[in-house]
């Protein structure tokens with residue numbers, strides 16, 4: 491990131507805090523239909539056109555350290571597993587045996603041993619997906635085993651972050667990351683085995699609320715002074731929130747600290763971390779469902795992912811990351827940071843079942859967004875662009891009004 495961009499990002503929170511009037515020429519944001527959060531048809535369209543075609547952060551490389559280690563990604567609409575091969579590479583396959591569709595794995599994580607064996611009739615596959623053995627093969631006559639390997643799913647790594655894409659024709663991950671990849675690349679690192687960002691904790695909870703409600707809570711700070719009175723509001727100057735809408739539905743944000751606040755987190759910093767990470771909470775939203783957040787220091791990072799399980803239910807997944815191992819001299823400090831952040835997340839999530847109930851009951855038709863909540867509208871616009879107007883009922887669309895406000 492060049493120095494002029496660093497300066498521009500660093501200045502925006504103070505500019506925003508000092509703003510006295512509604513921004514000149516900025517459009518009044520149209521009301522967002524509440525049905526976008528509960529309509530089954532809209533949810534199905536999101537699953538197909540957004541989650542079925544986007545690169546999705548699913549795991550940290552440290553979750554599969556050894557050959558044979560696997561994760562079953564049961565939060566996806568299709569049954570996908572990740573497995574580390576004998577060649578150390580992590581691949582993704584459908585958890586679907588080529589005989590009659592039996593499962594290769596049933597648990598959410600574990601180790602397969604030297605290969606994947608279907609639990610139904612015992613067809614077995616190498617860790618690279620090749621079909622290697624069929625019990626009582628004589629009963630199948632001539633069978634071209636080379637065509638019966640496990641069906642692959644696109645899987646790519648960005649440093650230690652592992653992504654999948656259910657669309658085999660999707661663009662490469664680095665293109666999809668766009669400005670987020672350019673900004674954070676040096677901090678995330680190149681190789682998953684040598685990357686500077688290590689996993690120190692993971693928490694997951696299912697929430698009664700649409701997936702966008704959990705995203706919305708991450709991408710605006712308007713709520714900080716009321717919802718987080720005894721936590722985040724003590725250290726953050728909510729009015730000093732600098733927002734940048736980025737191409738592809740991504741966005742970045744820097745919330746300044748209150749005057750005199752320095753967070754007491756004496757952990758080793760990430761190599762090449764941006765000094766912006768010390769100025770407040772510095773974060774990115776990676777469309778559609780992952781926020782990458784520096785926790786007020788260049789030493790701690792977390793990724794929050796929101797997974798649509800049904801129109802009214804979401805899995806909220808958090809990966810906590812540091813440059814130092816979870817165990818060792820910094821273990822107590824790491825535990826304290828995780829607990830403090832988890833407490834703030836639970837404050838965010840506490841509202842959502844009530845909001846979802848109102849949306850489903852129709853006691854609110856649509857909602858109004860302020861200038862400081864424009865990242866939410868940006869997300870909605872991108873969802874509609876991905877779904878395509880022809881797949882959307884008129885009443886559920888949002889007008890596209892933010893085009894000229896998207897910057898790099």
Ligand code: FES
Pocket residue numbers: 587588589590591592593608609610611612613
């Ligand atoms: Fe897998 Fe039969 S379904 S071996």
